[in-house]
Amino acid sequence: MENKALVEVEIIVGFDSKALAIKEQLAGGNKHLDFVSIVGMPGLGKTILDKKLYNDPYIIHHFHIHAWTYVSQVPKKREMLLDILHFNVLTDEDKNMSNEMLGEMLYKKLKGKRYLIVIDDIWDIGVWVDLKMYLPNEKNGSRIMFTSRPMHASPDSHTHCLRFLTEEESWELFQRKVFPDESCPPKLIETGKQIMNKCQGLPLAIIVIAGLLAKNKKTEE
Ligand SMILES: Nc1ncnc2c1ncn2[C@@H]1O[C@H](COP(=O)(O)OP(=O)(O)O)[C@@H](O)[C@H]1O
Ligand SMILES: [Mg+2]
Known part of the structure; x- marks a missing residue:
């Protein structure tokens, strides 16, 4: 399996219009590298929604490269880089690579491609700043999608707040x-x-x- 976000089909209720609005920002709109964030308290459905979008056939088709990574409270830059590079099984050579080498590899992989990277449950925007330098901005419609708790929303992104179910x-x-x-x-x-x-x-x-x-x-x- 190529990535962690491919999951069995789940029952999802009530997200249709939100999902559509986010999909439009992912696949339409600006050409420059753009950021979309899904914000809400724990348990409100951020992860299920970002996986639904990530696995949407139109979205899969629209981007050349897709990656999904989970951050958690204690962010691990190296694991995020490995996730985004889809390094699931590491050779000895991979294990010896420094984070900088991995970052450069990522940059080369993404260069010239339209990519979507999902960063699930980001608490600390610092991790993001760390990663950002490895993400080329080439005006080709690439996107970064975050999910976060209300306190941790990124200021320069299109923010979608999740609501409670009716x-x-x-x-x-x-x-x-x-x-x-x-x-x-x-x-x-x-x-x-x-x-x-x-x-x-x-x-x-x-x-x-x-x-x-x-x-x-x-x-x-
Ligand atoms: N709209 C929804 N329809 C069906 N199940 C949902 C919905 N939103 C959340 N869930 C379920 O509720 C639980 C918590 O959702 P999750 O996406 O993990 O929340 P968050 O990432 O915001 O903490 C999961 O088991 C998820 O499958
Ligand atoms: Mg979550």
């Missing part, structure tokens, strides 16, 4: 996770909706509780 969307997600092959039996709807309301539209909360319920016998208790 009641209808929450219910749809809840039902599809708890009852994958059937619809919710009428006598459980009220209890189901009460449980779902406690999640307040946060997808992660819905997924966790639905996951627990799906494993149990479906009674009101």
